[in-house]
Amino acid sequence: GAVVSQHPSRVICKSGTSVKIECRSLDFQATTMFWYRQFPKQSLMLMATSNEGSKATYEQGVEKDKFLINHASLTLSTLTVTSAHPEDSSFYICSATTLAGVADTQYFGPGTRLTVL
């Protein structure tokens, strides 16, 4: 139980294009979904927190107009990196919490590796 998927697992794009990453909770309804970014040899940095049907809460220093988050349902959240640049190349990971389990336990998706050329 508590499986989270992400799509795509890997994407390469040209500078200036936009990339959409999907995060789905497969066997549970996610009360909250989180988006993290991880650069090589560094820890996870929370980018934003989203709840279904409401605007995402962004962490300090994360540009909300660049990283668009949509949480349209209890099982799907999307992150769109707009006008991507090489410095946006990173490992993007989503996670979700579920009402069915321990309230604050986060289950992570497998991650999306973004490379911007």
Place this chain on the structure above:
Amino acid sequence: QKEVEQNSGPLSVPEGAIASLNCTYSDRGSQSFFWYRQYSGKSPELIMSIYSNGDKEDGRFTAQLNKASQYVSLLIRDSQPSDSATYLCAVIPRGNTDKLIFGTGTRLQVFP
């Protein structure tokens, strides 16, 4: 001071030994503590959560929490080469319902 601190390692232990991973946190009011394992190029997977002072055991893993000293540790008994990974300590600080603060992780190497 970082909110969650871990020694980056690597911590090298022989197969079959006990690996001890430590983590300290700055917010005394923190209530929820987690250990995640992350293999290279993969996302974190939950090993254990702990909320009360003392020990919590799950198979070969034991989490220990000492709120007075503000540290949480993870012991891995009978370490296996497959345990070689980065272990991330994560804390939910006081006042946050669910936002995890991660340490930088400790890299564990178990050699045959």
